[in-house]
Amino acid sequence: MLRYASTDIERVEIELDHQNPRNISVRARFCEEVLRIFKESKRKFDFLISHSNELVSHEAVGKIKKLRPDLPWVAYFGDLFVRNPYIRHMPGYPLVAEDSAIERETLRDADLIILNNEYQRDLMFTGNLATFKHKAVIIPHCYDPAMYPADVVPKNDKFVFSHLGTLYYVKRTAEPVLRAVDRLLEIYPEYRGKFELRFYGASPCDSDRACHEAMRNPSHVRFLGPVSYSESLRLMAESDALLLIDGLFSEADDGLDCNPFFPGKLTDYMGARRPIASITMAKGPTADIMTESGNLIADSRLDRVAYVLKRYIDRKIQPKYDVYDNYSVGKVAGLMEDAIKSILKV
Incomplete structure (x- = not known):
């Protein structure tokens, strides 16, 4: 996949228990390492971006945001979690309460929320989260010909x-x-x-x-x-x-x-x-x-x-x-670029 990227991507792997990643201690270790890597980096960052697979990505970037509140935070949700209808069919699924809290906190604290469809948006921004709906931007998935x-x-x-x-x-x-x-x-x-x-x-x-x-x-x-x-x-x-x-x-x-x-x-x-x-x-x-x-x-x-x-x-x-x-990368990439530019501090 990275062979088709149009920019250089610096990839860092964090050694964790990949056989059992959905537990508190592994997630805590992941967040600690992300913070360490960020603090030790000599690069100048313009914004932060996190994604929902897994939701610990949002948790880790949320911690960076507290450290650097001046950096705009873009949070991408491929799927919703709190209203995910599959969860009730998976008894014993770990960290449901924790992931629900991460979703709510991310919708509240991120500067821009990127979702891929309106149905997802309308289910996520309900109740006391409805006040943050203005931060949501719909950008669909895309393919690269x-x-x-x-x-x-x-x-x-x-x-x-x-x-x-x-x-x-x-x-x-x-x-x-x-x-x-x-x-x-x-x-x-x-x-x-x-x-x-x-x-x-x-x-x-x-x-x-x-x-x-x-x-x-x-x-x-x-x-x-x-x-x-x-x-x-x-x-x-x-x-x-x-x-x-x-x-x-x-x-x-x-x-x-x-x-x-x-x-x-x-x-x-x-x-x-x-x-x-x-x-x-x-x-x-x-x-x-x-x-x-x-x-x-x-x-x-x-x-x-x-x-x-x-x-x-x-x-x-x-x-x-x-x-x-309409779903080719040539059409969709511009939407993503415009969304990110909308929160950059120039």
């Missing part, structure tokens, strides 16, 4: 959908798609053998594996191993269509009427310039982009998912690639 192989076109003997990336064991699973494959072939048996779904990434969860084994047409779905990032971009470009699966939430179970996550994989997909079929909610950044670009979305209803798959197999979907272009 230079990272994709040139002149690659699909040359498949059947229509290939590819899904790249991690699925979860709850809310965001392959099950709706697997069941829809059987439903599609039940209605249109003449489509048997004409398409294939390929899932690249970590091993499927037990429920997805069981669902696959129970399929009437399991040969239409393949679970393949993880690949490198550069290889994933090539596989995207070689696919006939790309498959995106978002979390499906509800107000009753999760207190959400939208999916507030903007998956970085969606921008990777757009960079490959292929049609994209999305399993997602009707409200959220994915749905907005899919609708604007002329792609189709489906929720968990089998007939809807089967219909969407068929439309792509029939090559009826021709995306508006100029919408994809």
Whole structure:
């Protein structure tokens, strides 16, 4: 990734327990080292920047901000934490209270908050944090066209959908798609053998594996191993269509009427310039982009998912690639530059 950076980046590694990073002592050590490195550096810094993966990055930079309150602080949140609907499905997940406090303190103390979509912003800046909403700037994920192989076109003997990336064991699973494959072939048996779904990434969860084994047409779905990032971009470009699966939430179970996550994989997909079929909610950044670009979305209803798959197999979907272009690094980098310049002291 750094090979494509347009500037020199000084990278410093801190030796810690990487097998068990989510504990208080490891985080304290990380913050101490960050402070030490900052104090010993001879460089003149114009601003501070932190990110939410992991949230200890915000904690460490918050300590530098207390040491140097004159330095503007830019805090980037890829995802929200306090309102993250997945947390309740992970009993015993460590440092929930601590990370919730870090998120609130960062929204309060940072000079600029960069988020990637409006749904995320509106869920984060509520209650007594609403007064800080003016500090938020929306800058979407982006892709770099230079990272994709040139002149690659699909040359498949059947229509290939590819899904790249991690699925979860709850809310965001392959099950709706697997069941829809059987439903599609039940209605249109003449489509048997004409398409294939390929899932690249970590091993499927037990429920997805069981669902696959129970399929009437399991040969239409393949679970393949993880690949490198550069290889994933090539596989995207070689696919006939790309498959995106978002979390499906509800107000009753999760207190959400939208999916507030903007998956970085969606921008990777757009960079490959292929049609994209999305399993997602009707409200959220994915749905907005899919609708604007002329792609189709489906929720968990089998007939809807089967219909969407068929439309792509029939090559009826021709995306508006100029919408994809809005997420290229050439368009988005300027937004980031303008946002940072807005808080620099000149």
